[in-house]
Amino acid sequence: MTTQTAQQALAEATNRKDAPSVVDVIAAGKPFPTEVHAEMRNTDAVVDVDQFSLWYGQTRALFEIKLEIPRQGVTALIGPSGCGKSTLLRSINRLNDLVDSVRTDGQMLLNGSPVYAPDVDVIELRKRLGMVFQKPNPFPMSIFENVVYPLRIDGENRRGLLMEACERALKAAALWDEVKDRLKHSALRLSGGQQQRLCIARAIVADPEVLLLDEPCSALDPLSTLRIEELITEISQRYTVIMVTHNMQQAARVSQATAFMYLGRLVEFGPTQSIFQTPHLDETEQYVSGRFG
Amino acid sequence: MSDVTQTTQATPAQTTVHRRTPFSARGEPRVWLMAMAVVVCLALIVGIIGLIVVRGSATFWQGPIDxxxxxxxxxxxxxxxxxxxxxxxxxxxxxxxxxxxxxxxxxxxxxxxxxxxxxxxxxxxxxxxxxxxxxxxxxxxxxxxxQPKDVVLVERDEWGPFLGRVRTLRAVTDEDPNPTGQEFKPESVSDRELQSAIDTMEARRAAIARIDRTQIPRLQNQLRQLEWKLKAAHLNQERRAASADAPPAWLWWGAMVGCIVAVGGVLGLRKAVRHTNSGSRVPVAILACLLLATGSLAYLWLERPGSHKGMSDDQVTQIEQQVEAERNAILNEQSGLLTQLDDLREEDNRYRIIIEEPSLGRISPVSRSAPDDPMRLSQVVRIVPANDLSFSGRIGVYLSRWWEFLSTNPREGATAGGVYPVIVGTVTLTVLLTISVVPLGVIAALYLREYAKQGVVTSIIRIAINNLAGVPSIVYGMFGLGFFCYTLGGYIDEGPTEPTPVGSWWGLVGVLFLAILIAGACGLFVRRSGDRLPDSASRLISIGATVGWLVAVVLAFWAISSTPYFHGFFEAKLPEQTTFGGRGILWASLTLALLTLPVVIVATEEAIAAVPGSMREGSYGCGASKWQTIRKIVLPSAMPGILTGAILAMARGAGEVAPLMLVGAVNLAPALPVSTDAPFLHGDRTFMHLGFHIYTLGFQSPDSEATAPLVWTTTLLLITIVLLLNLIAIIVRARLRSRMATSAV
Known part of the structure; x- marks a missing residue:
């Protein structure tokens, strides 16, 4: 009886709408069409993702993603949970390598140099990128040591240089005024928002080529979120930022380009304004207007 | 009941409101039961500690004499x-x-x-x-x-306390050789007289102890060393007479040429590798050449012309003369000291104290065989006028007895006197055990948790480690005695008991190198080109590599344990005295380290596993390598947990007695395991241990009823020492934790 009702509902839904719904697309088993806006085609790409696929064991998480992320500004990756946007972000600095059963196909270029090649030194690659995670993850050491950690592991031990870099990073992360008197204190005693800004300072202290943000505000209160968003806008003047977010308003507020992903596929990629206001595809329109996802 | 039914019928909606949680669901009885369990546990703990504290601290309290x-x-x-x-x-x-x-x-x-x-x-x-x-x-x-005021309790260096009255104090002179004399002073001797006599006597006693216990043993030790030196020279001479001649010169030259060719080959190949990228065969060739070079060099060094020569007769004669001269000097010094000692003892012998007991009017004798000869003043440890003491006086006696207990050597076959060497032995053992078990356990746990591929093998290893924790400790004692003391210690002392002849031994080394070469080649091959091979083939080759390494390890052990080139470090002392080949504190601490290893490994593994993955990811995201992440993030975060493991290991190790009885604890150790003589820590010495001391006091002393209070005191001391050691570790851990403390995010 229930199956019957479900089938009826589906039939009704199909009849009511003019365009085929997302549910239909899934039911038909068709892959999403990838729509890349014309403006995004000829940009100077920092990260060039070329037919990139990824499997966790037998499960395929990414399907032949093709994406050119423009230099400067913020690129947002949006999509419902489990759509592979975090996986894509973590593929850029090869953090997925830490999972045992990961297998990849296709290529990625970071400023023209390959990310997935047998002779790539993963550790050196990660040093070229900064990453900020969903949950603030300061290390159990002082604020100062936290910020200069990427420099320290790179073998930099000159006190003056470290101090200078620390100040620069903390100022850029809008945290300097709050912590300048207690750089020796434990970073774990900071508030959540402060910890996240500390993590941003840590990510930019070594001047990365790209800054990767994995839902940087999802564990924070609205006020801290606002501060981080302002900070991202400011940082994007100097760095290329790629940001994964659940929050569509945030993507609309902060980013210049937006990529919508669904079920491991890239659906639509274009300037943020046109994605949110005049999307080319109906699926995108339905998602950004909150009708599914 | 009927009420409920009525309500149900009248207003069904209200029944849900009025329904009470059933008594069984609220679980109060269970809470009471749990609380009772806690109370029982507390009572047991307080009972044990209270009993030990009360009885242990009452031992030295002096009550009145009836x-x-x-x-x-x-x-x-x-x-x-x-x-x-x-x-x-x-x-x-x-x-x-x-x-x-x-x-x-x-x-x-x-x-x-x-x-x-x-x-x-x-x-x-x-x-x-x-x-x-x-x-x-x-x-x-x-x-x-x-309770007469003049009755005293005299603690003596032998036979326990004497209860009686101090009659008189006298110095025996040549004119009056009879120490008892006839004229007892009827009144007791005055306190001041007694005190000044005791003071001079104590200075003399200290001088005697210095000569008798420190200086003369040192000279005797030097004499023994000289004998060993002489014996070593003779052994060397004998070995030279027995050993074969050096190998023929052509062999030596051949090896030399081989070595040069091998080194040249390695250098050439390295150059070739730099210029061309010619695949996996080159490293194997380099490995082969390096092994060949190493083998040839080792052979050339060990069998170099003249290496079998040993000492010449002239050298031996020279050593003999030198030893003779030194021995004479030492003997001279010793006889001087002995004369001095005799004088002091004679002087000491003159001062006698006469203490009389009332029942038969007998006196405290100088020895059991001479009951009429009054005791020497120097035999007195302490005179306690038990009935003539104020409260503060009693406390003074109490504290002075505690101090004596903590700071002096045992007397009367370890049934009286102090436990200073026992404390030193226990603390040394525990510290040695901790510094050997913690690094080993932490490294093992790190590898198991961070590097090893989680699978069947790691599971088996984990199960084995956990089972190790359940093995009875006496089994470890047996293992320690058999492996550490006899096998390992015996090897250190006298080298291999049955060394392989030189020719066969080099054959063995050759096979060992071959095994290393095959295993290394297999491993390299799989790593370089495993992807191109079918799965079964690469699996077969990696099994081959593993077997090769296993064979290599076994062969290496065999080669080391049967080398004809090593004759032990302490051969000259055998068979009179073993050095590391017997029981000692080093082997005891290693045995206990093995015993407590599972505790450390399990605690460390848990602590490492508890480090949040987000922190590791953050570190990797910053471009840190695995080792940097472990060094800077994982280990510091896991440190409190590791210290917990160390604390548990220390507590378990310090309280263990059974294995120690086999591997080194003794009733009465001749010397402390730590001293100011080089090498300061004497791993070969036997030692005393509080746990074993409790056993000795309680069950091995001739008068166990009289030593029972001391058993309690020693127990109290053992508990206190374990607590103190733990306290230090706990304080360190608390400081670390406060540094890691998180704010409420």
Whole structure:
């Protein structure tokens, strides 16, 4: 009886709408069409993702993603949970390598140099990128040591240089005024928002080529979120930022380009304004207007 | 019940509101049960600790001495301890009836209200006069109990305390050779006289101890060293006579050429590798050449022309002369010291103290065989006027006894005196155990948790480690004795017992190198080109590599344990004295380290697993390598957990006795395991341990009833030391934790 009702509902839904719904697309088993806006085609790409696929064991998480992320500004990756946007972000600095059963196909270029090649030194690659995670993850050491950690592991031990870099990073992360008197204190005693800004300072202290943000505000209160968003806008003047977010308003507020992903596929990629206001595809329109996802 | 039914019928909606949670669901009885369990545990813990603290700290408290006069007119001195009712024998009952009939039973405390007789246990001491340390006295036999002020308790260096009265103090002179004399001063000797005599005597006693216990043993040790030196020279000479000649020169030259060719080949190949990228065969070739070069070089060094020569006769003669000269010098010094010692002892012998007990008027003798010869003043450890002490005086005696207990050596076969060497032994053992087990356990846990591929093998290893924790400790003792003391220690002392002949040994080394080469080649091959091979083939080759390494390890052990080139570090001392080939504190601590290893590994693994993955990811995201992440993030975060493991290991190791009895703890160690002589820590020495000392005091002493209080005190001390060691680690851990403390995010 229930199956019957479900089938009826589906039939009704199909009849009511003019365009085929997302549910239909899934039911038909068709892959999403990838729509890349014309403006995004000829940009100077920092990260060039070329037919990139990824499997966790037998499960395929990414399907032949093709994406050119423009230099400067913020690129947002949006999509419902489990759509592979975090996986894509973590593929850029090869953090997925830490999972045992990961297998990849296709290529990625970071400023023209390959990310997935047998002779790539993963550790050196990660040093070229900064990453900020969903949950603030300061290390159990002082604020100062936290910020200069990427420099320290790179073998930099000159006190003056470290101090200078620390100040620069903390100022850029809008945290300097709050912590300048207690750089020796434990970073774990900071508030959540402060910890996240500390993590941003840590990510930019070594001047990365790209800054990767994995839902940087999802564990924070609205006020801290606002501060981080302002900070991202400011940082994007100097760095290329790629940001994964659940929050569509945030993507609309902060980013210049937006990529919508669904079920491991890239659906639509274009300037943020046109994605949110005049999307080319109906699926995108339905998602950004909150009708599914 | 009917109420409920009515309500249900009337307003069904209200039944849900009025329904009460069933009693069984609320679980209060269970909470009470749990609380009771906690109370029982607490009571047990408080009971154990309380009993040990109370009885352990009461040992050194000096109560008053009773002078007991019995109905039959006999008198004795004693320190009362326990009073209890008892069941008299029939003949004693008759005597009680007789006494009652005679109207002699005037002691009100002699019977309980129900008419049971009461007896009291007195500590009477004076064991060298042929009596037991304790005496049970039925109170009905007692005529009077007094506590005269002039009665003293004298602690002596032998035979336990003596209870009596100090009569006189005298110096024996040549004119008056009889030390007892005839003229006892009727009044007791004055305190000031006694004190000044004791002071001079103590200075003399210290001088005697310095010569007797420090200087002469040192000279004797030097003499032994000289003998060993001479013996080593002779052994060397004998070996030279017995050993074969050096190999023929052509062999040596051949090896030399081989070595040069090999080194040249390696250099050439390295150059080739730099210029061309010619695949996986080159490293194997380099490995082969390096092994060949190493083997040839080792052979050339060990079998170099002249290496079998040993010492020449001239050198041996020279050493003999040198040893003779040194020995004469030492013997001279020793005889000087002995003369000095004799003088001091003679002087010491002149000062006698006469202490008389009241029952038979006998005196405290100089030795059991000379009961009429009064004791030397230097035999007195402490004179306690037990009935003439103020409260502060009693506390003074109490503290001075504690100090003696903690800071002096044991006397009378470790049944009296102090436990200083015992404390030193226990602490040294625990510290050694901790510094050997913690690094080993942490490294093992790190590898298991961070690097090893999680699978069947790691699971088996984990199960094995956990089972190791359940093996009875005496089994570790057996293993320690068999492996550490006899096998490993024996090897260190005298080298391999049956060395392989030189030719076969080099054959063995050749096979070993071959195994390394094959294993290394297989491993390299799989790593370089495993992807291109079918799965089964690469699996087969990697199994081959593993087997190759296993064979190599076995062969390496075999080669090391049967080398003809090593004759032990302490060969000259054998067979008279073993060095590391016997029981000792080093082997004991390693045995205990093995025993506590599972504790450390399990605790460390848990601590490492508890480090949040987000922190690791953050570190990797910053571009840190795995080792940097472990060094800077994982280990510091896991440190409190690792310290918990160390604390548990220390507590378990410090309290363990059974394995120590096999691998090194002794009743009475001749020397401390740590000293100011190089090498400061003497891993080969036997030692004393508090746990074993408790056993010795309780069950091995001839007068175990008298040492029972000391057992409690030693137990208290053991608990205190374990607690102190733990406390240090706990404080360190708390400081670390506060550094890691998180704010409420």
């Amino acid at each position: 002078e007991v006069r019995l109905q039959d007119g006999s008198v004795f001195l004693g320190v009362p301890s326990v009073t209890e009712t008892y069941q008299p024998q029939p003949d004693e009952l008759e005597r009680i009836e007789q006494a009652r009939a005679d109207g002699q039973l005037d002691n009100a405390h002699a019977f309980t209200k129900t008419g049971e007789p009461v007896r009291r246990r007195y500590f009477v001491g004076n064991r060298d006069l042929g009596q037991e340390s304790f005496r049970w006295v039925p109170l009905w036999e007692v005529a009077s109990i007094e």
